[in-house]
Amino acid sequence: MCGALRSADAGRKAVLMGWVNRRRDLGSLIFIDLRDRTGLTQIVVNKELNPAVHQKAELLRNEYVIAVIGTVKQRDPETFNKNIPTGEIELVVGELRILNDAKQPPFLPSDTVLPHEEMRLKYRYIDLRRDAMQFNIEMRHKVSKAIRDYLSAQGFFEIETPFMTRSTPEGARDYLVPSRVQPGSFYALPQSPQMFKQILMISGFDKYYQIVRCFRDEDLRADRQPEFTQIDLEMTYPQPESVWAVVEGFLQAAFRAAGHEILGQPSDEKKVQDVDDILNSRTRTEFLRMSYDEAIRRYGNDKPDLRLPPIVDVREGLSPEEVDELAMKFRMRKELPIQLIRIPKAGDISGTERRTIGTYGAYQHVGGPNFVQLMTDPRRFGKDLPAVSEKVVKFAEVDPQDLWLLAGALNKPEIAAVMDQSLQHFCEKCGFLRLDLAQKYAEKHGAFKKTGDSAMDYRFLWVTDFPMFEWDKDERRWNPAHHPFTSLHEEDMAKLEANIDSVRDPKSPLGEIRALAYDVVLNGTELGSGSIRIHRQDIQRKIFQALGMTDEEARARFGFFMEALEYGTPPHGGIALGLDRIVMILAGAESLREVIPFPKTARAVDLMVDAPTPVSDAQLRELGITVKKS
Numbered sequence: 253m254c255g256a257l258r259s260a261d262a263g264r265k266a267v268l269m270g271w272v273n274r275r276r277d278l279g280s281l282i283f284i285d286l287r288d289r290t291g292l293t294q295i296v297v298n299k300e301l302n303p304a305v306h307q308k309a310e311l312l313r314n315e316y317v318i319a320v321i322g323t324v325k326q327r328d329p330e331t332f333n334k335n336i337p338t339g340e341i342e343l344v345v346g347e348l349r350i351l352n353d354a355k356q357p358p359f360l361p362s363d364t365v366l367p368h369e370e371m372r373l374k375y376r377y378i379d380l381r382r383d384a385m386q387f388n389i390e391m392r393h394k395v396s397k398a399i400r401d402y403l404s405a406q407g408f409f410e411i412e413t414p415f416m417t418r419s420t421p422e423g424a425r426d427y428l429v430p431s432r433v434q435p436g437s438f439y440a441l442p443q444s445p446q447m448f449k450q451i452l453m454i455s456g457f458d459k460y461y462q463i464v465r466c467f468r469d470e471d472l473r474a475d476r477q478p479e480f481t482q483i484d485l486e487m488t489y490p491q492p493e494s495v496w497a498v499v500e501g502f503l504q505a506a507f508r509a510a511g512h513e514i515l516g517q518p519s520d521e522k523k524v525q526d527v528d529d530i531l532n533s534r535t536r537t538e539f540l541r542m543s544y545d546e547a548i549r550r551y552g553n554d555k556p557d558l559r560l561p562p563i564v565d566v567r568e569g570l571s572p573e574e575v576d577e578l579a580m581k582f583r584m585r586k587e588l589p590i591q592l593i594r595i596p597k598a599g600d601i602s603g604t605e606r607r608t609i610g611t612y613g614a615y616q617h618v619g620g621p622n623f624v625q626l627m628t629d630p631r632r633f634g635k636d637l638p639a640v641s642e643k644v645v646k647f648a649e650v651d652p653q654d655l656w657l658l659a660g661a662l663n664k665p666e667i668a669a670v671m672d673q674s675l676q677h678f679c680e681k682c683g684f685l686r687l688d689l690a691q692k693y694a695e696k697h698g699a700f701k702k703t704g705d706s707a708m709d710y711r712f713l714w715v716t717d718f719p720m721f722e723w724d725k726d727e728r729r730w731n732p733a734h735h736p737f738t739s740l741h742e743e744d745m746a747k748l749e750a751n752i753d754s755v756r757d758p759k760s761p762l763g764e765i766r767a768l769a770y771d772v773v774l775n776g777t778e779l780g781s782g783s784i785r786i787h788r789q790d791i792q793r794k795i796f797q798a799l800g801m802t803d804e805e806a807r808a809r810f811g812f813f814m815e816a817l818e819y820g821t822p823p824h825g826g827i828a829l830g831l832d833r834i835v836m837i838l839a840g841a842e843s844l845r846e847v848i849p850f851p852k853t854a855r856a857v858d859l860m861v862d863a864p865t866p867v868s869d870a871q872l873r874e875l876g877i878t879v880k881k882s
């Protein structure tokens with residue numbers, strides 16, 4: 253291969269095949285950088301030694317595919333190329349065969365300036381020849397393999413599930429496939445193998461996984477693709493911790509494959525469980541854990557980025573009188589948190605800049621300023637309320653170098669009346685502001701820069717106890733926050749029963765019911781979600797009822813599944829993680845398109861094959877479909 257030869261091979265004969273990466277014609281000498289996926293080797297064609305080959309080499313152009321036979325020659329030290337591993341040798345050609353010529357490509361794999369992304373996607377086969385893409389795709393292979401090896405060693409079977417199936421309830425729009433044999437009927441491409449993997453537990457496979465494509469017709473963002481790959485798994489008799497231990501194990505293997513040690517070496521001590529652990533089949537895990545409620549309160553979102561300090565509710569460090577004083581001074585509602593947001597080492601900004609805080613970014617977009625009241629001038633705060641300000645600074649452990657501000661809910665009754673000033677909404681807006689500031693001052697705090705210490709660079713977290721239901725503003729109804737097969741906390745069962753017919757009531761205590769659902773989060777990005785499932789048919793029926801489905805509707809959509817639950821279903825649970833996202837992070841790539849060989853654009857178009865396309869009338873007729881022209 254073109255990356256293989258070293259000084260030790262000098263004098264040996266070698267055959268190389270590959271692409272002409274670059275050709276330099278110095279008259280009597282022609283140099284060719286020959287490329288394959290392993291690297292480059294310099295090929296030399298000498299007119300005096302071999303005039304016939306030299307003549308042939310003059311025909312070569314970029315991206316021609318050639319085979320050469322030659323002798324490996326040690327280069328003179330002053331001509332070493334330190335940038336490539338084969339840089340100390342070259343191959344002196346004896347024979348050259350042109351296996352194929354190439355048109356002048358729209359861009360070259362060796363170009364240092366990237367062409368427009370549309371061009372890269374249209375000529376993806378050329379784009380994929382680039383070093384960076386070869387690296388990413390190799391990384392993807394290594395990561396998937398490490399995960400497969402780990403899970404197989406843990407006793408998981410990789411089992412395939414159908415792509416042509418029926419709608420699964422992950423909450424997105426389905427991609428449909430029309431049936432020719434039964435005109436008017438459609439398969440849906442799976443949004444996930446959720447029901448199948450649960451059925452596999454009912455079928456006795458105990459531990460299942462699959463690295464599997466999922467299809468969701470959603471509005472696309474930079475980190476979404478209409479088809480994407482999940483590491484999907486399910487197991488029987490788990491506590492949440494048993495699922496977490498498996499995930500931590502395969503993530504450790506995946507990160508190791510990419511050269512990062514994210515956990516300490518597992519010591520023997522950790523392997524020994526105490527009796528309680530065994531009885532409760534609790535497995536020890538290492539990632540930090542945080543409840544959903546705490547995440548919302550302290551980070552303002554359900555995927556906290558732990559690389560920057562949490563938000564502090566300063567009321568907790570003040571007496572009631574001081575809270576009154578503070579709230580009054582800045583017209584903040586004292587019933588809701590008064591949040592101190594702190595960005596380390598970003599303190600030295602001008603007064604003008606300080607005044608623009610809150611006028612940019614996602615915080616604006618989510619309507620933050622509509623009812624969040626900001627105090628962005630600590631100096632004025634210190635002058636106006638010296639005692640309170642001193643206490644606040646101490647309580648929140650603010651350093652003089654830090655940029656910090658207070659955010660409270662604007663205390664205006666007329667606003668409180670029209671705005672949803674719930675704790676959750678308020679905290680979320682503060683969370684957006686925190687992230688906006690973190691982005692804006694990234695250079696100053698440096699917390700997003702890699703240090704080389706993987707334990708610091710990759711901050712993992714389990715977010716637990718998600719709500720079971722979430723209010724859908726557009727549909728004006730409660731929907732499952734995860735999916736309807738998620739178990740709830742046993743203690744919340746009574747609440748479910750008492751409110752089983754309140755799917756249209758935004759104030760329903762359904763919103764307080766907690767699920768045995770969890771997310772794994774890395775540096776503020778959600779890597780995956782899972783849950784312990786409902787394994788009893790009666791409870792499953794109640795959930796469908798709470799979601800406003802009649803028995804008939806539930807039977808029509810999930811009949812086969814409801815029936816399966818009746819035939820001896822073991823307790824089970826699992827999770828699914830986004831493989832594309834994990835590889836993207838490991839490859840240090842900016843977009844999922846950099847780690848998916850043949851991705852789609854933001855408009856869900858494959859520019860290389862040009863899909864989707866209209867189909868012939870004959871095909872439509874066969875399917876019994878008429879397209880309405882708008």
Ligand code: ASP
Nearest residue numbers: 444446781782826827828
């Ligand atoms: N099917 C779920 C999802 O795709 C994951 C799970 O619950 O295992 O989000």
